[in-house]
Amino acid sequence: MYTIGIDFGATFVKMGLVDDFGKVYFRRKIETVLSASRASLIDAIICNIRDIIEISGKSVSGIGIGVPGPVDSKKGVVHYFPNIKGWEGVRLKSILEKKLGLRVELDNDVNAMTLGEFVFGAGKNCNNLVCLTLGTGVGGGIIIDGKLYRGGSMCAGEIGHMPINETGPKCNCGGIACLERYIGNKYILERAKKTFGNNVTLEALTSLAKFGNKKAITIWSDVAQKLSVALTEVINLLNPDKIVIGGGVGKAGELILSPLRKQIKVRAMKDQAVHVKIIAAKLGADAGIIGASLLLKT
Amino acid sequence: MYTIGIDFGATFVKMGLVDDFGKVYFRRKIETVLSASRASLIDAIICNIRDIIEISGKSVSGIGIGVPGPVDSKKGVVHYFPNIKGWEGVRLKSILEKKLGLRVELDNDVNAMTLGEFVFGAGKNCNNLVCLTLGTGVGGGIIIDGKLYRGGSMCAGEIGHMPINETGPKCNCGGIACLERYIGNKYILERAKKTFGNNVTLEALTSLAKFGNKKAITIWSDVAQKLSVALTEVINLLNPDKIVIGGGVGKAGELILSPLRKQIKVRAMKDQAVHVKIIAAKLGADAGIIGASLLLKT
Numbered sequence: 001m002y003t004i005g006i007d008f009g010a011t012f013v014k015m016g017l018v019d020d021f022g023k024v025y026f027r028r029k030i031e032t033v034l035s036a037s038r039a040s041l042i043d044a045i046i047c048n049i050r051d052i053i054e055i056s057g058k059s060v061s062g063i064g065i066g067v068p069g070p071v072d073s074k075k076g077v078v079h080y081f082p083n084i085k086g087w088e089g090v091r092l093k094s095i096l097e098k099k100l101g102l103r104v105e106l107d108n109d110v111n112a113m114t115l116g117e118f119v120f121g122a123g124k125n126c127n128n129l130v131c132l133t134l135g136t137g138v139g140g141g142i143i144i145d146g147k148l149y150r151g152g153s154m155c156a157g158e159i160g161h162m163p164i165n166e167t168g169p170k171c172n173c174g175g176i177a178c179l180e181r182y183i184g185n186k187y188i189l190e191r192a193k194k195t196f197g198n199n200v201t202l203e204a205l206t207s208l209a210k211f212g213n214k215k216a217i218t219i220w221s222d223v224a225q226k227l228s229v230a231l232t233e234v235i236n237l238l239n240p241d242k243i244v245i246g247g248g249v250g251k252a253g254e255l256i257l258s259p260l261r262k263q264i265k266v267r268a269m270k271d272q273a274v275h276v277k278i279i280a281a282k283l284g285a286d287a288g289i290i291g292a293s294l295l296l297k298t
Numbered sequence: 299m300y301t302i303g304i305d306f307g308a309t310f311v312k313m314g315l316v317d318d319f320g321k322v323y324f325r326r327k328i329e330t331v332l333s334a335s336r337a338s339l340i341d342a343i344i345c346n347i348r349d350i351i352e353i354s355g356k357s358v359s360g361i362g363i364g365v366p367g368p369v370d371s372k373k374g375v376v377h378y379f380p381n382i383k384g385w386e387g388v389r390l391k392s393i394l395e396k397k398l399g400l401r402v403e404l405d406n407d408v409n410a411m412t413l414g415e416f417v418f419g420a421g422k423n424c425n426n427l428v429c430l431t432l433g434t435g436v437g438g439g440i441i442i443d444g445k446l447y448r449g450g451s452m453c454a455g456e457i458g459h460m461p462i463n464e465t466g467p468k469c470n471c472g473g474i475a476c477l478e479r480y481i482g483n484k485y486i487l488e489r490a491k492k493t494f495g496n497n498v499t500l501e502a503l504t505s506l507a508k509f510g511n512k513k514a515i516t517i518w519s520d521v522a523q524k525l526s527v528a529l530t531e532v533i534n535l536l537n538p539d540k541i542v543i544g545g546g547v548g549k550a551g552e553l554i555l556s557p558l559r560k561q562i563k564v565r566a567m568k569d570q571a572v573h574v575k576i577i578a579a580k581l582g583a584d585a586g587i588i589g590a591s592l593l594l595k596t
Contacts, residue, residue: 070569128450140535144442151537152426153573158534161567165463166527173567175530229464232473233531236456237438239449269459269471271368275451 006065007288010083018293022120062103064295066112105295114141116291121282126241133247164229179230220255228263246281304363305586308381316591320418360401362593364410403593412439414589419580424539431545436478462527477528518553526561544579
């Protein structure tokens with residue numbers, strides 16, 4: 001059976017046909033023109049879906065879509081997108097279902113990515129999984145007993161907003177000393193600029209560290225230390241089987257993971273620390289498409 | 299249908315016959331004589347169970363037992379009891395089943411109490427619940443989608459060992475700046491002794507605060523603040539419907555709950571903070587017996 005997965009981001013909308021084994025065919029990528037109207041973006045998505053179905057000649061059972069903001073996944077309604085204007089309260093599921101005559105399921109992008117890694121990626125073969133994306137924001141998704149856990153009002157998984165100190169910098173969310181306030185992209189780059197005296201990209205910071213630059217290595221291991229406090233919270237509370245880490249900052253890979261694992265051994269409770277595997281995400285650029293397609297199976 | 303619930307504590311073993319509505323009959327209380335052998339304590343429990351069954355004349359479907367330490371609840375094996383020697387690796391479920399010819403289910407005391415509050419107490423009528431006990435230790439139990447969540451290696455719920463700072467006092471568990479290290483009984487009493495110049499009990503500290511003593515009020519509101527950091531972690535991660543707080547320290551009631559709710563409004567994410575209800579446990583001294591009896595229904 002085939003489904004269509006849509007990874008709706010603030011920069012691009014990526015989509016593709018996905019088979020039962022998580023393989024992606026007929027990829028499409030549409031720029032998310034922020035100045036364009038909502039209607040025109042929806043039209044572009046619909047036109048590409050129809051096109052994929054026609055060209056592939058496959059029978060498609062439905063469409064899953066992961067979006068960059070909070071949703072009511074039961075009703076298929078977008079609450080709002082923090083980085084795209086004009087999407088408050090949009091009934092995206094019913095709009096697409098009416099136009100396409102196919103079943104549509106909707107969730108936020110991190111939950112979609114979590115499902116993807118759980119079924120086909122680094123999170124395979126476990127029951128209790130926590131998935132993190134490290135980027136501009138720090139997002140989280142939770143699998144409990146093999147099922148996506150969305151929380152009492154569909155807001156679970158906000159690992160980026162778990163405080164790691166009693167006092168500290170104020171976060172955009174209104175909270176105090178949230179993890180994201182220390183290791184969101186922006187704050188890592190600010191620190192790098194201070195350290196090196198000029199603008200440094202995350203890629204450059206990673207390269208520098210890989211070639212042995214001590215200042216760059218220290219920045220990454222400090223990121224790992226902040227992260228280890230929040231993950232100790234997660235590990236002692238949830239006793240997960242695996243923690244999967246992806247996203248832009250996550251590309252620093254072992255530069256973060258290796259000091260992170262050491263810190264977890266020191267900080268987390270012994271049984272929980274021994275049990276959990278902390279690993280990098282595996283699905284890469286396709287994670288969003290594959291994960292979204294799996295929303296039809298939850 | 300009737301079951302027997304056993305609340306196995308380090309001070310007393312309390313037991314009783316429990317009906318389908320959570321009412322307790324034929325209560326028994328055995329002192330947990332720490333110097334006595336394990337076998338003699340097990341014999342005392344068995345003799346009282348037989349006695350309850352005989353006197354009540356009821357048909358009993360099984361026995362649930364909540365114990366003061368980590369267990370493998372599937373196999374019914376005690377890993378160890380931190381405060382009672384000689385219980386390492388005891389197959390308590392099969393020992394009791396053989397002697398009594400009845401089904402036996404085993405879990406730790408906090409999970410049992412969580413079940414009790416969920417089914418018959420302050421946690422009724424919700425799907426996602428976090429239960430805390432504030433006492434010598436700070437324990438936690440988690441209900442997800444209406445089911446007790448035990449974690450990947452049955453160690454979930456260690457809210458007392460969620461760190462609330464990156465650096466801080468070392469905890470007995472090996473961790474750094476764990477919640478319990480700030481608000482465990484002992485640390486509250488140490489603080490009270492410093493403040494008042496002599497030993498003060500928790501009950502006295504509560505009375506003082508209730509009669510307007512500002513120093514006592516400050517101690518309780520500081521406890522609430524530490525607790526609010528850990529609960530912000532829990533709330534932003536799990537988006538629970540309710541948080542139920544019980545245990546000895548929990549008896550301070552609104553002295554903790556009222557400043558705690560205010561802090562949560564400031565610290566936690568808005569949607570999650572609005573959704574969650576933070577309330578005192580309701581089942582009191584029977585919570586352990588009632589909760590244990592429910593282990594047969596999970």
